[in-house]
Amino acid sequence: MSEKTANMKVVEGSYAVAHAVMCCRPDVISAYPITPQTHIVENLSQMVANGELDSEFLTVDSEFSALSVLVGASACGGRSYSSTTSQGLALMYEVLYNVSGMRLPVVMNVANRAMGAPLNIWNDQQDAIGARDVGWIQIYAENVQEAVDATLQAYKIAEDAQIRTPIMVCMDGFILTHVYEPVELLDKEMAREFLPDYQPPAILDPAHPMTFGAFADPSTYTEFRYQQFEAQLKSMEKIELVAREFEETFGRYYGGLLESYFVEDAEIVIITLGSVVGTIKDAIDAMRSEGKKVGLVKVRSYRPFPVQALRKALKNASVIAVVEKDVAIGSEAGLLTDLKAAFYNSNIRTPIIGFAAGLGGRDITVKDISKIVAKAEAARKGIESEFEFLDLRKEIL
Amino acid sequence: MKEIRLHGRGGQGSVTAAEIIAVAAFEDKRFSQAFPAFGVERRGAPVMAFARIADRPIRIRSQVYEPDYIIVQDVTLLDVVDVAGGLKPTGKIIINTDRPKETLKLKTDAEIITIDATKIAMEILGRPIVNTTMLGAFCGASREVGLESLNKAISERFKGELGKKNLLAIKTAYERVS
Numbered sequence: 351m352s353e354k355t356a357n358m359k360v361v362e363g364s365y366a367v368a369h370a371v372m373c374c375r376p377d378v379i380s381a382y383p384i385t386p387q388t389h390i391v392e393n394l395s396q397m398v399a400n401g402e403l404d405s406e407f408l409t410v411d412s413e414f415s416a417l418s419v420l421v422g423a424s425a426c427g428g429r430s431y432s433s434t435t436s437q438g439l440a441l442m443y444e445v446l447y448n449v450s451g452m453r454l455p456v457v458m459n460v461a462n463r464a465m466g467a468p469l470n471i472w473n474d475q476q477d478a479i480g481a482r483d484v485g486w487i488q489i490y491a492e493n494v495q496e497a498v499d500a501t502l503q504a505y506k507i508a509e510d511a512q513i514r515t516p517i518m519v520c521m522d523g524f525i526l527t528h529v530y531e532p533v534e535l536l537d538k539e540m541a542r543e544f545l546p547d548y549q550p551p552a553i554l555d556p557a558h559p560m561t562f563g564a565f566a567d568p569s570t571y572t573e574f575r576y577q578q579f580e581a582q583l584k585s586m587e588k589i590e591l592v593a594r595e596f597e598e599t600f601g602r603y604y605g606g607l608l609e610s611y612f613v614e615d616a617e618i619v620i621i622t623l624g625s626v627v628g629t630i631k632d633a634i635d636a637m638r639s640e641g642k643k644v645g646l647v648k649v650r651s652y653r654p655f656p657v658q659a660l661r662k663a664l665k666n667a668s669v670i671a672v673v674e675k676d677v678a679i680g681s682e683a684g685l686l687t688d689l690k691a692a693f694y695n696s697n698i699r700t701p702i703i704g705f706a707a708g709l710g711g712r713d714i715t716v717k718d719i720s721k722i723v724a725k726a727e728a729a730r731k732g733i734e735s736e737f738e739f740l741d742l743r744k745e746i747l
Numbered sequence: 748m749k750e751i752r753l754h755g756r757g758g759q760g761s762v763t764a765a766e767i768i769a770v771a772a773f774e775d776k777r778f779s780q781a782f783p784a785f786g787v788e789r790r791g792a793p794v795m796a797f798a799r800i801a802d803r804p805i806r807i808r809s810q811v812y813e814p815d816y817i818i819v820q821d822v823t824l825l826d827v828v829d830v831a832g833g834l835k836p837t838g839k840i841i842i843n844t845d846r847p848k849e850t851l852k853l854k855t856d857a858e859i860i861t862i863d864a865t866k867i868a869m870e871i872l873g874r875p876i877v878n879t880t881m882l883g884a885f886c887g888a889s890r891e892v893g894l895e896s897l898n899k900a901i902s903e904r905f906k907g908e909l910g911k912k913n914l915l916a917i918k919t920a921y922e923r924v925s
Contacts, residue, residue, distance in 0.1 A: 360766075360773045386785075472785060476845075493806070524785040525808050531780045532773055532804075628806030711785065715809040718915045 358532045363494040363521065364389030366533045367433075367459055370501040372403045373541035374457070377424035377428030377548075379566040380408040380419040385437040385471045387461040391433055399457045406430075413438040417445040417456075424454035425562045427553035429505065432456065435523055436463035436477045443481065449516045450485025450578060452563040455508035455548070456516040458486075459501060462624065462675070463523040464710040472711020473523040474675035475624060479652075479684040485578050487517040487585055488653040492627040494533050496604055497521040500650075502536060503592045506545050514551075515578070522625040522675075524711070536600075544599050582654045589651050607656035610663050612638060618647025618726045619667040621660075623649050623685065626707070626714050630673070633719035644723055649685065657692040665698055668711060671726040672704040673714075673740075682737045703729050707740040712742075748801035749891050750811040754830050755888035758790040760878035764818070764910075767900045772800040774896035780805045790804055793828050800891055814838060816889050818881050820864075822846065839901035839925070841884050843877050860888050860924055873918045879905075879913040881904040883920030894921055 361369075367389050371379075378397070381391040397403040406423075410416045421432040427656050434442060439460060451458050460478050464470040478488055489504065491497035498520060504517040521527060552560060566574055590606030597603035611631055613619055620630055627648045637644045647663050649656070664670060672686040681687060686704035693700070705722055708714045718740060728734070751768060755761030762783045769781035777800055784795035797811040815838045819830050822844035831840055838858040843864040844851065853859055862884045865879040866888050871880075879901060898914055905913045 358773075360770045360779060522808075525782070528785065529780060529782040530769045532778060556818075625808045629808050632807045713810050715812070716807070 354586070357537070358534045360530050360532050361535070362389060363497065363526045363529050363531070365393050366494050366498050366535060367501060367521065367527075368397065369535050370392030370498040371431055371459075372397050373536040373538050374502055374505050374545060375403075375429065375542070375547070376405050376431040378406045378408065378420065378423035379431045380410055380411045380416045381432045381434065382410055382416045382438060384413070384435055386463060386473070386527045387433050387435045387438070387459070389527060390459060390461065397438070399610070413441040414445060417442045417449065420456050420523040421445060421448055421452065421454060421563075422554075424449070424451065424456050425554045427548070427550040429509075429548040430456045431452070431458070433459040435461040436465055439473065439477045439481060440465065442675055443484070446484040446486060447479060448563060451574065453506070453514040453578070453581070454516060455503065455514055457504045457508055458516070458518050459497070460518045460520045461523040461527045462520050466493070470710040473525050474709045474711070475520065475522070476676045476709075478518055478520045479674070479676035481518075481685055482573065482653055485515070485582070486653065487515055487582065487589075487651065489517060489519050489589075489651055490623040490649065491519065491521045491526065492604065492625060494521075494526055494529060494531055495602065497526055498533060498536060499596060499600065499602055502541055502545060505548075506592050506595075507585060509548050511551055511586055513581050513588055515581050515585060520624065521625065525625045531590060540599060544596065555653060560711065572669075586651070586654050586659075589654075605650055607651045607659045608663055609650060611648070613645035613647060613663055614666070615643055616666070617643040617668045618723055619645045619647060619664055619669075619725050620671045620673055621647040621649065621664070621685065621689065622672070623652060624675065626673065626675070629714055629716060630719050633716040633723075637720070637723060642723070651662065652685070655688050655692065660689065661691050661696050661698060664700065667700050669726045669730045670700055670702045671722050672702060673707050673722060674704070675708040676740075677706045677709065686737060701729050701733050703735065704737040705732060705740045706737070709739070712741065748799055748805065749815045750817070751798040751800070751816045751818065751841060751891075752811050752814040753798070753818045753820070754798075754828060755794055755878070756790075756824070757792045757794050759820045761794055761796045762818060763904070764768050764820075764878040764882055765798045766880075767845055767897070767904060768798040768814045768885070768892060770900040770903070771896040772798075774899055775893050777802055778804050784810060784908040787802070793824055803839060805915075816885065816891070817841070818885055819843060820881055822851075825851060825853070829854070831857070839888055841881065841888055843881060860884065862920055867916055867919050871919065872912050880916040880920045881891050883917030884924045886917070887921040887924040
């Protein structure tokens with residue numbers, strides 16, 4: 351979102367995403383309401399009831415059932431959609447593997463939220479980062495417009511015959527689901543042209559019996575995993591290609607796998623995911639005006655993890671600060687560990703420090719970003735702390 | 748960029764008011780953003796909402812700590828919340844009260860504007876729901892959104908007779924503070 355266009359409207363993030371889903375014309379929607387995802391599925395349910403959207407909307411008893419329904423729907427050849435968050439995503443865990451293992455192109459918006467206990471309804475990204483290895487592609491949105499656009503792009507990527515991999519489009523709960531901001535809603539006809547009807551390569555059909563998700567013994571199981579692994583790697587090209595095709599049709603592009611912001615000459619580079627990108631961009635503009643060479647890499651695709659693109663984007667940095675809303679208890683945090691691994695066999699030896707920030711909805715301010723940059727600057731002379739919790743309230747420990 | 752913080756109690760329409768500011772500002776050909784202070788809302792509990800207005804797309808996602816304007820829908824909040832906290836000295840705070848502003852003992856150097864929005868709302872709407880009336884006062888006191896744009900945003904939100912009454916409440920409050 352940079353230029354104002356005639357079709358822009360101020361709407362709630364959840365409505366905008368539900369509208370995007372409508373433009374994707376799913377045959378089956380199955381979801382269980384949970385804060386802060388609720389408005390997305392409420393809006394979809396309303397659209398179905400109004401007759402604006404011709405989908406089968408199944409209300410179910412749990413998130414486990416919601417995604418299980420979609421295993422059947424997708425295997426029968428239906429374009430399938432769900433949305434969830436936090437404990438809901440955790441309850442889907444077993445089915446997440448079934449969907450990806452059966453190569454079903456389900457798309458799901460995850461309204462990122464903290465995991466309990468302690469119970470917390472606010473935003474962080476522990477839910478999706480915790481599910482990084484379940485075989486789903488994960489795309490993170492910076493703002494509502496990106497969440498809208500990524501939802502349409504997701505079906506095109508997921509349903510590609512070479513990819514056939516489910517996708518989570520992650521948007522920060524409350525921060526993006528409940529914000530009112532100017533958004534260009536998708537045009538239904540343009541969306542139809544961009545995303546034609548789903549042509550499944552094989553479907554469950556009693557007239558032509560076939561088995562999906564069958565038993566695989568040690569002689570074939572590895573090959574199933576290998577093909578999934580290869581498809582995700584291959585999806586990197588597709589993600590980039592679809593982002594460019596989207597640009598041709600809709601005129602918007604935010605990077606395919608990554609977006610770089612003032613990285614070219616940056617000495618200090620921050621790398622992060624999701625809506626905090628906006629706050630960091632504002633902080634960088636202020637620091638740049640003071641002559642500080644700070645840049646930002648936004649990871650749009652966290653799975654597949656764009657190793658080569660990251661090596662290229664970050665090769666000139668003299669220090670890297672990873673900011674993320676998750677923690678890998680007993681280790682560090684998802685993006686930090688992945689980034690270090692991406693560099694280990696390259697010639698990049700840039701110091702990397704990591705911050706767990708914004709956990710359980712704690713606000714991340716421009717001042718917080720300045721603090722991170724100051725710590726990164728100090729780390730150029732030697733790392734004191736490889737990983738820390740930002741703004742830890744030591745007085746209440 | 749101008750930042751606005753709204754204080755109210757759950758059920759008083761503070762979040763709706765923030766949304767209407769965003770819609771009206773966009774109608775004025777500016778960029779805007781509105782969001783609630785995400786809490787465990789329940790009727791009667793203190794709540795906050797925020798709005799931002801700028802001439803460029805708004806990227807920042809943090810809450811508002813140093814607002815240019817503060818709208819207080821319920822004067823009883825003054826006893827429990829530091830409603831003027833962080834207000835820029837050049838800013839304005841608009842409070843729904845029938846008390847003289849000298850008696851409010853607000854800790855701020857900014858301009859204090861009082862309006863008996865409850866009385867206006869009771870007379871025109873017949874209910875003590877003051878959010879739209881307070882928007883009229885905000886519009887008159889700040890001129891950050893145009894009255895016509897505000898009216899348009901209100902008419903989109905409240906249809907028919909209710910819409911008309913809300914427009915009258917806005918006009919009354921707007922004229923009182925202008």
